[in-house]
Each structure stands twice: as C-alpha cells, then as structure tokens.
Amino acid sequence: MKIVVIGGSGLIGKQLVPILQKRGHEAVAASPSTGVNALTGAGLAGALAGASVVVDVSNAPSWEDAAVMEFFDKSTRNLLTAESAAGVKHHIALSVVGADLLPDSGYMRAKVAQEGLIRAGKVPYTIVRATQFFEFLGGIAESGVVGDTIRLPTAPFQPLASADVAGALAAIVEDAPANGTVELAGPEASSVAEFVGRFLAATGDKRTVIADPQARYFGAPLDDRGLAPVGKNPRLGPTRFEAWVGQRKA
Template identity: 50%
Template structure:
C-alpha cells in the first residue's frame, strides 16, 4: 500500500514513516525537502499518484496568528484537491485534544478550521486528537517562565509520548476510515503544574513551579479539563517516568526540545493583511 505522510520528516512524521516502512508499505515522506509543498501545491500531484492513504502531521513554520490559520486553510484545500484527483481512500489528520475548548488560543482555532476542511472534503477520513506530547514539557516550561518561577495553571494534563502517538497514528491509518474523531492520551492524568514540576526535577532543572490559575497556555486560558479527553480515549503505554528513563533524560542533563510542538514545515510567506 502506498502511504503519503505530510510532514514526514518531523517528530511524529519520521517515526510514522519508519513504522510504515517496517511493515512493508511504500511510503512518501513528504516535505519541502523532498519537493512537496502543501502551501504552494508544488509536488503534490506526483506524491499522491497511486496513494491509498494520506497522513497529515504537518505544522506551519511560524506561529503568528495569521500565519497559522493561513497555513492550515491553504494546505488543507490543496491536500483535498490533490487527494480527490488521486482517489485517496483514507485521509488521517493529527489534531489536538481540546481544540474547541480553548477558543482564545489562535493555534487551536486554526486546527478547528483544518478539521472542518477534512470533514467537508468528501474523502473518507479519521481525525486523531492527541494530548500534549511529553517531548514538549521543557518547551512549555520555558514559555511559562517568569524569572526563576514557572507559572502553570492547575488544569489537568495527560501527556503522551511521541512514540505512542506514531504507533497509534500508523494503526489508525491502516484501518478503515472512522469518518469521525479518535482521541488519544498518555496513561497518566495529573495537574499540569505537578507534571511540569516532576519533569523539571527529573532533569535537574532548579526552577520553581508555581500553581497559578491565571497562567495562560500559549495565550489561551485553561479550564480544568481543557486539555484532556472528556470521554473514552486510546491510551499510550509510556508515563512520564518511563519516558524519561527511555529517553536517557538524567538529572543535570536537560533535554533539547523544540520551542513549540511542531513537525517539519514548508516555506511560507505571511499573507497580506
């Protein structure tokens, strides 16, 4: 089976590509580096030729409010057109748990727009909404730092490892389309501030975590359950401690993480206002 992975060189994309190839599938790891740009449309027709499944785990290169929305809407329309022409039988989009629960977060609003394009496309689809990745706890702490303090809202969090995300994305993509949403999360649920504090302690980071109900999450105001599944979800295997152990993130060796949860992104220019 031919599978195209949009954003196939990013954190989740590269892991998904590897799993699919291990299973014997023909895989296109689509990215600007491979000559496939979903914003301009460059290379899409060739990549889609003969594809049965398309997995979209892409992200914009910038997280400016207008850029994010422009990226997901433009990329989404181009993908729909190319997949329709190629007769793709299953489109899978990786989205976020809580996209419709944090309305003042511009990235989440853009993901809602992306989901709507997928749902209206006429292509059989599955939307996978994932909780926050364990790999980005360090980036979240950095973005929430005020001096020596890290201000985190006491909302619930159920972070999931990228390896688990890729495994579930692969399994869902090779299954029949749900024409609906599948939610996935890590095996452990706790307060956001507690998880960040445990992470920083484990990597030997001396910053102090403060529980602050007014703290924003990349600009968004959180309610207690904004970032966790509200009903049944598929759970990953790795909790924080096991992920830290497998990742060799020992005390005194804070991991290098991306500044934002993103996959490999294409070149894009900011649209005119």
C-alpha cells in the same frame, strides 16, 4: 499499500514512516525537503499518485495567528483537492485534544478550521486528536516563566510520548476511515503544573513551579477540562513518563 506522510521529516513523521515500512507498506515521507509542499501545492500530484492513504502530520513554520491560519487553511485545501484527483481513500490528520475549547489561541483556532475543512470535504477521513507530547514539556515550562519562577495552570493534563502517537497513527492507517474523531492520550493524568514540575526535576532544572489556577496556557485560559481527553474512550499510549525519561537518558 502506498501511504504518503505529509510532514514526513518532522517529529511524528520521521517515526511513523519506518513503522509503516516495517509493516510492509510503501510509506513515502513528503515535505518541502523532499520536494513536496502542501502549502503551495508543489509536488503533491506526483507524490499522491497511487496512494491509498494520506497522513497529515505537518505543522506550521510560524505560530503567529494569521500565519498559522493561512498554513492550515491552504495546505489542507490543497491536500484534499489533490487527494480527490488521485483517488485517495483515507485522509488522516493529526490535531490537538480540546482544540475547540481554546478559542483564545490562534493555533487552536487554526486547527479547528483545518478539522472543519476535512469534515466538509469529499475524502473519507479520521481526525486524530492527541494531547501534548512529553517532548513539548520544556516549551510549556518556558511559556510560564515569571521572573525566577514558572507559573502554570492547575488544569488537567494527560500528555504522551510522541513515539506512542506514531504507533497509534500506524494502526489507524490500517483501519477503515472513522469519518469522525479519535482521541489519543498518555496513561497518567495530573495538572499541567505538576507534570511540568516532574519534567524539570527529571532534567535537573531547579526552578520552582507555581501551580496557579489563573495561569494561562500560551496565553489562553484553561477551564476544568484542561488539556485532557474529552471523550469517554480515548486510546492511551503505553509509555509512562518515567520510562520516557529513562529512554532519553539512555
């Protein structure tokens, strides 16, 4: 079947498209670089013609509060409208575990708004909420820099490899629409501070990580639910952190 991956040239999209192609699907990478712009609507009608499934793994170019809200609002509205016209049977959107628990984050507010549009729309859907990716651990470390140290929350954390996200999305493509939410997480759980400390040690970064219950996550406070799955049966990626580090070094 034809599957259009919105954001197909990004971190997840460029891994998802070849997986789908190997499974025998007609997978199309759609992004501004290929002439498809969900934010403006340009190229959507042509890209979605004949498509059965659309997977939206796009991300906002700017995370400033107003800009990120505009991106997810407009692009999602344009996608849903184009999908309805094209007869798309399944809309899959990648979101973030615990997005509704972080109202102080403009990015998370935008993701919650995106999810609301999808739920209210006419296209059958699956919202896939993933925990943070191993690839983002360096950025999380930099967000907590205070002088010569890195101060990060002690809240629960269960990140996963981006390759495992792509693999899970490929399987969900072949499932019936859940008309609900699926959670993805990594196989190991610890605190934000501990996991980032492991990342820094693995990359030879000698800076000290201070575990601080009051530290914020990109400006947002975390409660005891942290950035871990909130449901009882999340899908767990198979790749453990040490294996991911070994793959990167190789």
